[in-house]
Amino acid sequence: MKNFRLIIGALGTIVILLVAIPLVRMIVAADPALLRATISDKEVLTSVILTIRAALWATLGCTIFGIPLAYALARWPFPGRSIVQGLIDLPVMIPHTAAGIALLMVYGKAFFLGKAFSRLGISFIGTEAGISLAMAFVSFPFLVNAARDGFMSVDTRLEKVARTLGASPWGAFFKISLPLTWRSILSGGIMMWARGISEFGAVIILAYHPMTAPVLIWERFEAYGLKYARPVAVLLILLCLVIFALLRGLAGKRRSD
Numbered sequence: 001m002k003n004f005r006l007i008i009g010a011l012g013t014i015v016i017l018l019v020a021i022p023l024v025r026m027i028v029a030a031d032p033a034l035l036r037a038t039i040s041d042k043e044v045l046t047s048v049i050l051t052i053r054a055a056l057w058a059t060l061g062c063t064i065f066g067i068p069l070a071y072a073l074a075r076w077p078f079p080g081r082s083i084v085q086g087l088i089d090l091p092v093m094i095p096h097t098a099a100g101i102a103l104l105m106v107y108g109k110a111f112f113l114g115k116a117f118s119r120l121g122i123s124f125i126g127t128e129a130g131i132s133l134a135m136a137f138v139s140f141p142f143l144v145n146a147a148r149d150g151f152m153s154v155d156t157r158l159e160k161v162a163r164t165l166g167a168s169p170w171g172a173f174f175k176i177s178l179p180l181t182w183r184s185i186l187s188g189g190i191m192m193w194a195r196g197i198s199e200f201g202a203v204i205i206l207a208y209h210p211m212t213a214p215v216l217i218w219e220r221f222e223a224y225g226l227k228y229a230r231p232v233a234v235l236l237i238l239l240c241l242v243i244f245a246l247l248r249g250l251a252g253k254r255r256s257d
Contacts (some may be wrong), residue, residue: 023237030234031227038231044216048236051212052243054128055196058136059189062143067185070147071177075156088145091138099138100205107133107206130207135196142195146188150181190247197240 038044072078073085091099107114107124117124124130154177162172200214208215213236221229 034231047211047213047216054131058132058196059193062140066144070144073148074151096201100202134202134206135199139192139195142191143188147185150184154180
């Protein structure tokens with residue numbers, strides 16, 4: 001038993017160090033003076049706020065449409081379900097620059113869908129809406145798959161009992177299935193938000209401006225080098241660490257309650 005725990009702990013520690021060492025090294029190596037200047041840099045703060053806000057809009061939008069899809073995948077057998085599941089997973093696997101080009105071809109003004117949105121006064125090229133769209137496209141599988149797994153873990157007999165007691169399908173969904181799946185949905189939402197914040201490839205093709213934090217990091221690295229790109233990266237990492245630690249802590253607290 002002791003050897004088993006030792007080996008498991010050692011293997012897990014290697015993975016943790018693989019992630020932690022580069023991040024800690026980057027934070028420690030950051031010039032304190034440049035970091036203070038970066039914190040007060042209006043361009044940096046604007047890009048960070050834009051990144052977090054656009055990722056949040058993407059997550060909220062996909063929550064509205066993604067949860068019903070996840071429920072259908074978990075509960076209803078239908079022709080082509082495996083194809084639908086494959087399409088959901090595809091954005092994770094394809095190069096995200098390719099995803100950006102695909103979005104540009106559909107939501108640009110050369111395609112009828114882009115023209116239709118343009119007539120409504122909605123543009124996805126070089127706008128915050130385009131940033132959210134790109135983030136949603138590459139990150140929604142995290143939310144849908146987590147919600148699907150959560151619904152699959154709920155015993156269908158509970159829904160059937162609710163129906164026999166007079167609950168409608170909507171009532172059984174909102175009073176039984178959804179409350180028992182909220183932890184999985186929250187976990188998937190956090191992962192989707194995090195993935196959206198870090199997105200670069202699809203965003204830079206669909207909406208180079210206004211600049212998100214990842215695009216700003218790349219631009220400063222290209223223009224001024226590592227010294228000026230690193231403080232922006234450190235600021236974004238620290239901010240994300242605080243946000244997700246709070247969210248994970250809140251989810252854990254509610255679970256213990």
